Amino acid sequence: MKKILITPYEDRSRFCLHSDYMNAVLGEKGLSYVLPQTADEEILKAYLEGADGLILSGGGDVEPALYGEERTPLCGEAEPERDKMEFALCRLALEMDMPTFGICRGFQVMNCVLGGTLYQHVPMAENHDRCDLPKDAVHTVSIMEGSRLHDILRKTETGVNSRHHQGVKKLGQGLVATAFAQDGLTEGFELPGKRFFLGVQWHPESMYAKYEDARKLFAAFMAAVKGQ
Ligand SMILES: [Mn+2]
Structure with missing residues (x-):
């Protein structure tokens, strides 16, 4: 069976992960493993050599210094150990061409590792910070034809949940933006030429139980993972 590593957040000396991530991997008959935090x-x-795929999970804000900006008041608290670990892990996964699926913060980490930058608080944050409806589609994204995301979903628009107040500002080197909210915010990208290096700003793991498109995304990721 395919082995998927997932990054955690740390809370009061515990490494934590929302059960939705592991349940989505289970739904695809995969094995998932929560990593410790180490740089x-x-x-x-x-860890990567012993696994088949990597999920960079959602979470808090990336330290702005890591994308060359000074912190502004609306930027959330940093998690420095997590930043160090995920940046290192993402670079290694790229070098090894390990299938990598970035979700929300993970999508933002991917962008920063490739030299992109983030909005510390998107101007239209109230449209995107919809933690009151964590598992429901609250806005649509348009999907670019010709992209891998379009190949996976086979449509030019889908509904997504939205639990973020930050977003991609400058796109990282080589990344191709594939999904946009109506206000123009980039909500998906991929790195062509890799087995699977794809990120989304939304949380498909939380929509997995109810929405076919979320299941298609996890199925495509798991199909790109080779297994051992
Ligand atoms: Mn959104």
């Missing part, structure tokens, strides 16, 4: 590249590489 030790030897350890991270060994």
Whole structure:
């Protein structure tokens, strides 16, 4: 069976992960493993070598210094150990061409690792910060024809949940934007030439139980994962 690593957040000396991530991997008959937080590249590489795919999960804000900006008051608290770990992990996964699925914060991490920047608080944040409806489609995104995302979903528009107040400002090098909210915010991208290096700003793991498009995304990720 295919082994998927998932990054956690840390809360009061506990590594935590919302059950939706593991349930979505289970739904695809995959095995999932929550990583510890470490920036030790030897350890991270060994984890990646023993696995088949990586999910960079959702969470808090990336430290602005990591994309060359000064912190503004609306930027959330940083999680420095998590930043270090996920940046290192994402770079290693790119080097190894490990299938990588970035979700929300994970999508933002991917962008920063490739030299992109973030809005510390998007101007239209009230349209996107809809934590009151965590599992429901609250806005649509248009999907670019010719993209892998379009190949997966086979449509030019889908409904997504929206639990973010930050967003992609400058796109990272080589990334192709594939999904846009009506206000123009980038909500999906992919890196052509890789087995699977795709990120979305929304949370498909939370829509997995109810929405076919969320299931299609996880199925496509798992299909790109080779298994051992
Ligand atoms: Mn949104």
